[in-house]
Amino acid sequence: LTDITVRKTAEAELADTREALLRANERLRASNRDLEQFAYVASHDLQEPLRMVVSYGQLLERKYHDRLDDDAHTFIDFMVEGGARMQAMVTDLLEFSRVDRMGGEREPFDSGKAVEEAKFSLSQAIAESGAEIGHAGLPEIVYDSHQFVRLMQNLIGNALKYHDPGRPPKVTVTARRDGHQWEFSVSDNGIGIDPAYFEQIFAVFRRLHTRDRYGGTGIGLAVCKKIVEHHGGRIWVESTPGAGSAFFFTAPDP
Numbered sequence: 001l002t003d004i005t006v007r008k009t010a011e012a013e014l015a016d017t018r019e020a021l022l023r024a025n026e027r028l029r030a031s032n033r034d035l036e037q038f039a040y041v042a043s044h045d046l047q048e049p050l051r052m053v054v055s056y057g058q059l060l061e062r063k064y065h066d067r068l069d070d071d072a073h074t075f076i077d078f079m080v081e082g083g084a085r086m087q088a089m090v091t092d093l094l095e096f097s098r099v100d101r102m103g104g105e106r107e108p109f110d111s112g113k114a115v116e117e118a119k120f121s122l123s124q125a126i127a128e129s130g131a132e133i134g135h136a137g138l139p140e141i142v143y144d145s146h147q148f149v150r151l152m153q154n155l156i157g158n159a160l161k162y163h164d165p166g167r168p169p170k171v172t173v174t175a176r177r178d179g180h181q182w183e184f185s186v187s188d189n190g191i192g193i194d195p196a197y198f199e200q201i202f203a204v205f206r207r208l209h210t211r212d213r214y215g216g217t218g219i220g221l222a223v224c225k226k227i228v229e230h231h232g233g234r235i236w237v238e239s240t241p242g243a244g245s246a247f248f249f250t251a252p253d254p
């Protein structure tokens with residue numbers, strides 16, 4: 001009898017805990033939705049005032065160039081530069097909060113063509129760095145094609161940005177079938193990432209290498225993670241600091 005009582009009490013406690021966990025999970029989801037709604041509204045409404053700060057700063061510099069002293073030039077430069085950096089962050093944040101809103105349009109397309117498109121949009125960085133970007137035998141997949149191009153732009157763009165100044169970037173995009181899905185990889189010969197940060201770099205605003213000369217907003221990989229998870233996949237990184245990194249993600253195989 002005692003055993004039965006103990007078991008019943010344990011079962012009841014388990015059911016209560018499960019119930020509490022479900023409620024907590026629902027509250028967490030709701031507050032995430034609120035946060036994303038806030039990010040969307042805030043970043044959208046910040047665009048116009050920021051544009052004014054930057055463009056009037058530039059106008060001031062142009063129109064009154066000869067009448068301003070050196071200090072004034074320096075201060076305006078700081079203002080315009082800070083404003084432009086904030087504009088980039090706001091634009092990226094807006095894009096991040098939009099991923100869920102859009103991206104329902106899945107269609108079959110050639111992922112190799114998407115890589116070509118991404119390369120085209122990065123042609124200036126490719127030419128400047130003397131990068132070599134290889135891809136071969138990439139499959140047809142069912143995905144939001146616009147978002148797939150974005151994924152490739154962010155991953156290849158990072159591979160170009162975080163390259164070792166001592167050697168031109170070499171980037172390779174591959175895909176292999178893994179059961180019912182494709183596993184894509186974008187690998188580089190760049191500066192690499194400390195394994196302690198393998199998870200963190202996918203969070204919004206998380207940046208490493210900030211003391212170096214690399215600019216950025218820390219949103220690119222968070223956007224990638226959202227796009228991949230939106231399509232039911234997973235994204236991760238493997239890297240050897242000083243030798244290079246490889247970003248992997250899975251995509252459903254139609």
Ligand code: ADP
Nearest residue numbers: 158159162201207208209216217218219220221
């Ligand atoms: P950012 O705008 O800073 O590039 P991301 O979200 O795209 O933001 O990347 C987050 C951080 O991850 C970067 O600040 C950088 O330190 C690191 N990182 C991303 N891609 C690479 C790469 N291919 N090689 C080395 N470090 C990388």
